[in-house]
Each structure stands twice: as structure tokens, then as C-alpha cells.
Amino acid sequence: MPMTPRAGLEVDDSLAAFIETEVLPDLDLDTDRFWSGAADVFARFAPENRRLLAIRDDLQARIDAWHAERRGRPYDVPAAASFLREIGYLADEPAPFVIGTRNVDAEVATLAGPQLVVPGLNARFVLNAANARWGSLYDALYGTDALGDLPAAGDYNPERGARVVARAKAFLDQAVPLAEGSWADFDDPSNGIAMRDPGQYVGRSEKSRLFRHNGLHIEVVFDPAHPIGRTDPAGISDVILEAALSTIVDLEDSVAAVDAADKTAAYRNWLGLMKGDLAETFTKGGERLTRTLAPDRTFTASDGSTVVLPGRSLLFVRNVGHLMTTPAVRLPDGSEAPEGILDAIVTSLIACHDLKRQGRFTNSRTGSIYIVKPKMHGPKECAFTDALFDAVEDLLALPRHTIKVGVMDEERRTSANLAACIHAVRDRIVFINTGFLDRTGDEIHTAMQAGPVVRKGDIKSSDWIAAYEARNVAIGLQCGLSGKAQIGKGMWAAPDRMAEMLDQKAAHPKTGANTAWVPSPTAATLHALHYHQTDVFALRDAIAARPVPGLEALLTPPLASGRNWSELEIAEELDNNAQGLLGYVVRWIDQGVGCSKVPDIHDIGLMEDRATLRISSQHMTNWLLHGVCTPEQVDAALLRMAAKVDAQNAADPLYRSMAPDPANSLAFQAARALVFDGVSQPNGYTEPLLHAFRRRAKGEA
Numbered sequence: 001m002p003m004t005p006r007a008g009l010e011v012d013d014s015l016a017a018f019i020e021t022e023v024l025p026d027l028d029l030d031t032d033r034f035w036s037g038a039a040d041v042f043a044r045f046a047p048e049n050r051r052l053l054a055i056r057d058d059l060q061a062r063i064d065a066w067h068a069e070r071r072g073r074p075y076d077v078p079a080a081a082s083f084l085r086e087i088g089y090l091a092d093e094p095a096p097f098v099i100g101t102r103n104v105d106a107e108v109a110t111l112a113g114p115q116l117v118v119p120g121l122n123a124r125f126v127l128n129a130a131n132a133r134w135g136s137l138y139d140a141l142y143g144t145d146a147l148g149d150l151p152a153a154g155d156y157n158p159e160r161g162a163r164v165v166a167r168a169k170a171f172l173d174q175a176v177p178l179a180e181g182s183w184a185d186f187d188d189p190s191n192g193i194a195m196r197d198p199g200q201y202v203g204r205s206e207k208s209r210l211f212r213h214n215g216l217h218i219e220v221v222f223d224p225a226h227p228i229g230r231t232d233p234a235g236i237s238d239v240i241l242e243a244a245l246s247t248i249v250d251l252e253d254s255v256a257a258v259d260a261a262d263k264t265a266a267y268r269n270w271l272g273l274m275k276g277d278l279a280e281t282f283t284k285g286g287e288r289l290t291r292t293l294a295p296d297r298t299f300t301a302s303d304g305s306t307v308v309l310p311g312r313s314l315l316f317v318r319n320v321g322h323l324m325t326t327p328a329v330r331l332p333d334g335s336e337a338p339e340g341i342l343d344a345i346v347t348s349l350i351a352c353h354d355l356k357r358q359g360r361f362t363n364s365r366t367g368s369i370y371i372v373k374p375k376m377h378g379p380k381e382c383a384f385t386d387a388l389f390d391a392v393e394d395l396l397a398l399p400r401h402t403i404k405v406g407v408m409d410e411e412r413r414t415s416a417n418l419a420a421c422i423h424a425v426r427d428r429i430v431f432i433n434t435g436f437l438d439r440t441g442d443e444i445h446t447a448m449q450a451g452p453v454v455r456k457g458d459i460k461s462s463d464w465i466a467a468y469e470a471r472n473v474a475i476g477l478q479c480g481l482s483g484k485a486q487i488g489k490g491m492w493a494a495p496d497r498m499a500e501m502l503d504q505k506a507a508h509p510k511t512g513a514n515t516a517w518v519p520s521p522t523a524a525t526l527h528a529l530h531y532h533q534t535d536v537f538a539l540r541d542a543i544a545a546r547p548v549p550g551l552e553a554l555l556t557p558p559l560a561s562g563r564n565w566s567e568l569e570i571a572e573e574l575d576n577n578a579q580g581l582l583g584y585v586v587r588w589i590d591q592g593v594g595c596s597k598v599p600d601i602h603d604i605g606l607m608e609d610r611a612t613l614r615i616s617s618q619h620m621t622n623w624l625l626h627g628v629c630t631p632e633q634v635d636a637a638l639l640r641m642a643a644k645v646d647a648q649n650a651a652d653p654l655y656r657s658m659a660p661d662p663a664n665s666l667a668f669q670a671a672r673a674l675v676f677d678g679v680s681q682p683n684g685y686t687e688p689l690l691h692a693f694r695r696r697a698k699g700e701a
């Protein structure tokens with residue numbers, strides 16, 4: 001890649017051109033001053049970044065040795081806790097405190113609703129996600145299995161339509177009941193709509209009436225000329241829900257960004273969002289479509305005043321963690337720059353377009369930049385992020401704490417020191433959430449030498465995970481996040497299983513969490529129903545009154561008590577992991593797709609990203625290390641599943657088969673390395689191998 005010198009750095013030409021011609025011009029920032037400031041940030045923070053990574057390795061090496069010495073004995077949690085304290089893995093608890101974050105948008109601070117995550121490299125999806133603030137309940141119920149079955153292919157089915165309408169009206173009866181009777185019988189909107197609580201009425205537009213319940217808006221559309229409205233006694237053609245209050249544009253685990261071209265493409269999408277001019281043209285159903293950002297929505301209140309509501313989700317950007325470096329920028333010593341530092345600088349710089357109100361729309365009405373920081377291990381790494389964001393604010397002449405941070409509680413050292421982690425970013429924190437997928441991968445890797453772990457499906461019901469979830473909310477409330485920041489729950493990783501999601505994710509708001517992740521706009525619309533069923537903020541006092549669960553269960557790894565698996569169970573477990581792993585990795589390496597839906601062994605399409613890959617690869621590594629299976633069994637499973645994954649992708653013209661020549665398939669070799677070299681991967685992360693193989697694949701292409 002041609003590089004260009006800038007203030008002692010070597011910057012990839014395409015990235016430098018992007019920053020200098022597309023980002024900087026409207027920002028009143030001098031190009032030379034920007035680059036010398038950026039070089040200074042790298043000079044100050046890169047050495048500390050490296051030091052923090054060395055601490056991770058050192059702690060893991062000590063934990064490995066401690067576990068190896070005690071292997072085969074019952075796990076002694078008090079001894080483990082004192083050992084972890086002795087080596088500095090467990091930090092001192094801070095004195096009681098409350099966070100001081102200010103200027104936080106209501107979507108984050110005072111409202112409760114779904115949070116959508118979207119791979120930042122896919123402009124079509126990114127636009128869809130930003131617009132997922134509002135979603136059709138009729139479409140979400142009709143087009144998914146939410147009602148218990150899927151629609152048949154072909155034309156609109158009126159019988160299914162009637163079930164959808166009945167379900168939606170039952171929801172209206174629960175959330176915004178009429179003064180008398182049911183919405184199902186309502187037939188005349190012309191004289192106004194008498195509500196049981198008239199305060200729920202917000203306003204009207206030409207065709208709709210807008211209501212509010214538990215802080216979320218519900219729009220009932222009246223259109224007797226519409227094919228659905230025509231068959232409705234009141235002419236109701238749809239119920240539109242306020243759905244994804246916030247969206248995370250992901251530059252991390254759901255993208256494959258391994259070089260300057262990838263990074264620049266992702267940054268360009270973020271710029272399009274911040275300037276409001278992102279557009280994507282594509283063909284769908286034989287039609288050529290151009291998708292752009294949705295405008296705000298305007299209604300007229302009873303007193304004639306205008307009510308303007310955001311048309312788009314409040315946007316966060318997820319930077320990468322502290323681990324990886326990028327060839328997009330080289331430091332004066334020739335080494336690759338830490339990617340997380342580059343992300344902090346560039347994504348904040350781009351967000352200045354929003355702060356300066358130079359775009360078509362406003363993202364943060366309170367003048368904040370929202371960055372999600374994943375995969376931090378413990379309070380010192382959080383403090384590092386805090387200091388880095390201070391430095392970026394100085395570089396961009398932003399007031400202190402303009403850059404907010406969402407802390408993913410997804411590494412064991414963060415869960416175990418959560419209060420201290422929050423304390424380290426106490427004036428800029430806007431969320432904690434349980435990224436249970438990475439967290440599970442880290443659990444397996446941390447306990448790698450202790451013994452074989454239980455089957456992957458059983459990890460979900462182990463004690464540490466319940467303690468982790470409960471402690472996250474309890475500590476968040478104790479540190480005063482309520483009203484200032486989100487307490488969030490993790491991803492629903494089965495995008496096609498909406499009935500099951502409706503059943504299971506109802507539990508999230510009941511825990512006191514005011515948001516939870518969903519994989520798609522449709523899932524956001526359906527998950528919004530849960531925040532109408534439960535008033536999260538009303539529950540929090542009672543939840544906060546409970547004692548914070550101690551560390552005992554959190555520090556108990558999910559080790560198998562015996563090795564009672566049959567050969568069949570072992571083969572099934574290996575096949576399941578191998579199928580998910582290969583199905584994901586093959587698209588990552590060969591096509592640069594960072595998030596895929598991959599069928600598991602029961603043919604359920606699961607969302608796979610780097611976090612789920614970390615689990616499946618580390619699980620196989622763990623069983624291999626402890627002799628639950630042999631290398632031959634692992635290879636046989638990989639080969640068997642390669643053929644299966646090849647068959648699943650047969651219709652994709654860009655797909656390169658693995659099974660016919662696995663030795664020459666970079667994807668197959670990457671997948672194999674993730675398992676066979678899994679013990680030595682830092683904290684069990686998959687990025688180092690994925691990046692190395694993807695760069696080779698790009699080189700070959």
C-alpha cells in the first residue's frame with residue numbers, strides 16, 4: 001500500500017486523502033495541526049497500550065500455571081480469589097461514588113428501549129439500522145414466526161393478516177387502552193379517540209394518531225384507501241412502533257476490516273451518517289432502490305403546537321478494543337499503529353460534523369459523541385481509554401467529556417472489577433452492558449488450563465453467568481447509572497426465531513436493564529413490545545435495594561464435574577462448533593463478511609460474529625487440550641463440516657469450496673488454526689489469525 005508521510009507517521013494514501021479531502025475541510029481544523037496532534041496522541045499512548053497488553057499476557061500466564069498445578073482437584077474459589085488479588089487481577093473496590101456524566105441524550109439516559117447493532121461496513125444495513133427508530137408492527141408480526149408460524153410464500157394471506165391485526169390491537173389495548181371497549185371494535189376515528197388516559201395522546205399527522213406509553217411512541221395509521229386499512233372497521237392500516245432508540249454502528253466484531261481500504265470504507269459510512277448524506281443504491285425484488293436517512297417526524301399536538309420526533313436512532317460507533325494494530329498508519333519506528341487509537345481519533349473527528357450541526361440531521365441533541373469501547377480488561381484499561389479520549393478531545397478542541405463511552409462488560413477482569421472500571425470513566429460513561437458472548441469466550445480461555453468445560457449449550461445455565469448478569473445491573477445502579485446512562489443486556493443471536501425472542505427477551509427489562517441488543521430492525525420492533533409490558537424505571541428502586549451478589553459464583557468457572565459424555569455427544573458437540581466456526585470463517589476470509597447467519601447443527605440460523613467464533617474455537621481448543629477429543633476427531637469434524645458448509649453455500653457464485661482441497665483453502669486453514677493454536681491466542685481472541693489469513697486471501701485475490 002502506498003504510504004504518505006504525515007508529521008512523522010506514515011499514513012496510507014487512501015486514508016490520508018479521505019481525512020484531508022472528505023473529513024477535515026468543513027471542520028476548521030488545519031491539516032498539519034491535525035496530523036501533528038494525531039502523531040502526538042500515538043506517541044503518548046501507543047507505548048502504554050503495548051504495556052497493558054503485556055499485563056494481560058502476564059496475568060493469563062500466571063493463571064494458567066496456577067490452574068495447571070491444581071488440575072484434577074476441586075476448584076477452590078476462595079483460594080482462587082486470594083490468588084487473583086495477589087497478582088493484581090482483582091483490584092481494590094473504589095469508595096462508594098456515583099457517575100457524573102452530563103449532556104446525555106434521553107434515548108440513553110431516561111428512556112428504555114431496544115438497541116440495534118449493525119456491521120459498519122455494510123451501508124445498506126447501516127442506513128436501515130439508523131432508520132429503525134420506527135418499525136411497522138404489522139410487518140414484523142406478518143413476516144416472521146412471531147405468531148408461532150411463518151408466512152407461506154406467495155400473495156398476502158388475509159387469514160394471517162387478521163391474526164396480525166388481532167395481536168397488534170391486543171397490544172394497543174394493553175399499552176394505550178381506549179376509554180371504553182377494545183381497539184378491535186373501534187370503528188370511527190372521525191370524532192377523536194377517547195383514551196382511558198388522555199395524557200397518552202401526543203398528536204396527529206395527516207393519516208395518523210400518535211400516543212406515548214412508558215416513554216415510547218406508538219403511531220396508529222388510519223388509511224381507508226390502503227389494502228389493509230380498507231378491510232379494517234376504523235381504516236387502520238398499520239401500527240408503527242418507536243423501536244431502536246439507539247443503534248451501534250459496529251467497527252469491531254461484526255466487520256472484517258484488516259487494512260486501510262477496509263478501515264477507510266467503514267469510516268466513510270460513519271461520515272455519511274454524521275453528515276446525513278449516506279445513500280446506497282441496490283436492487284431488491286427486481287426493483288432499483290436508493291436508501292437514504294429518514295427525516296424527522298412531525299405531528300400536531302392538541303394545542304396546535306408542532307411535535308418533532310427524531311426519525312432516526314441515536315447513533316453510537318463501536319471502536320475496536322486495545323488488542324489489534326493496523327497497517328493503515330505506521331508509527332515513526334515503522335510499527336503498525338494501535339487500531340483502537342486510530343479509531344478514537346478518526347471516529348471522533350468525523351462526529352465533529354454532527355457537533356457543528358453541519359449535517360442534514362442531528363444525531364446527538366446534547367452535543368455528545370458516543371463511542372462503545374469493547375473488550376477492556378479491568379480498571380487500568382478503562383482509565384487508559386479515559387485518558388485517550390481526553391487527548392482526542394484536546395486534539396479536536398472539544399470540551400472535556402464530550403466523548404462518551406459505553407463500556408462493554410465482556411471480559412472477566414472487567415466483570416470482577418466492574419465498579420472500579422466504571423469509576424475509571426465516571427464522567428463520560430453512558431453504558432455498561434453484558435456482552436455475554438465475548439464474556440463466555442473469555443471465561444473459557446481464562447480457565448483453559450483448569451480442566452474441560454461443560455458443553456457449550458450448558459454454559460448458558462452455569463452459575464457464573466447468572467452472577468455476571470445480576471452483578472452488572474446491581475453495580476450499575478449502585479454507581480448511579482439510572483437516569484444518566486444505560487444498563488444493557490446482550491444480543492439475541494437467533495435472527496429468525498422471533499417467537500422465542502418475544503418469549504425470552506421479555507426478561508431483560510424485568511432485570512432493570514433499560515436496553516438490550518437486537519440483531520435486526522424487525523427484532524427491534526418486536527423487542528420494543530417488552531418495554532411496553534415492563535416499566536423498567538419503576539422497578540429499579542426495588543432492584544437496587546437488593547444486595548450486590550458477591551464474587552464467589554462469578555469466579556467459579558464452568559468446569560465439567562466429570563467426563564461423562566458419550567462418543568456421540570462428543571461428536572455432536574464438535575460438529576456443532578465446527579459448523580458454526582467454518583460457516584463464519586469461510587465468508588470472513590474469502591469474502592470479507594464479518595457477520596453472518598450460519599445454520600447450527602439443528603439447522604437454526606444463528607448470528608455469528610467474532611465473539612461467537614471466540615466461543616466455538618476456544619471450546620474446541622479446551623476439549624482438545626484436555627483430551628476429551630483427539631486431534632484426529634477435531635480434524636474429522638472440521639472436514640465433515642467443511643463439506644456441509646460448502647453445500648449450504650452452493651448457490652453463492654463468489655463462494656470457494658473448502659472440502660475438495662482443504663490444504664489449499666485459506667479459510668479452512670484459518671479455522672483449523674483457531675482451534676489447534678487456540679491456547680496461545682491472546683485471551684482466546686480470533687482477530688490475530690483472522691486478520692493474518694484475510695490479508696493473505698486479499699493478497700492472493
Ligand SMILES: CC(=O)SCCNC(=O)CCNC(=O)[C@H](O)C(C)(C)COP(=O)(O)OP(=O)(O)OC[C@H]1O[C@@H](n2cnc3c(N)ncnc32)[C@H](O)[C@@H]1OP(=O)(O)O
Nearest residue numbers: 117118119125128129253254437519520595596597607611
Ligand atoms: C457479540 C456481538 O458483538 S453482537 C453485535 C454484532 N452483530 C450484529 O451487528 C448483528 C447484525 N445483524 C446482521 O448482520 C444480520 O441481521 C445477520 C447477518 C445476523 C442476519 O442476516 P439475514 O437474516 O441473513 O439478513 P438479510 O441479509 O436477509 O437481510 C434482511 C433485511 O434485514 C436488514 N437487516 C438485517 N440485519 C440488520 C441490521 N443489523 N441492521 C439493519 N438492517 C438489518 C437488511 O438490511 C435487509 O433489509 P434490506 O434488504 O431492505 O436491506
Ligand SMILES: O=CC(=O)O
Nearest residue numbers: 435436437438611
Ligand atoms: O459484544 C457483545 C458480546 O456479547 O460479545
Ligand SMILES: [Mg+2]
Nearest residue numbers: 410435438611
Ligand atoms: Mg463482544
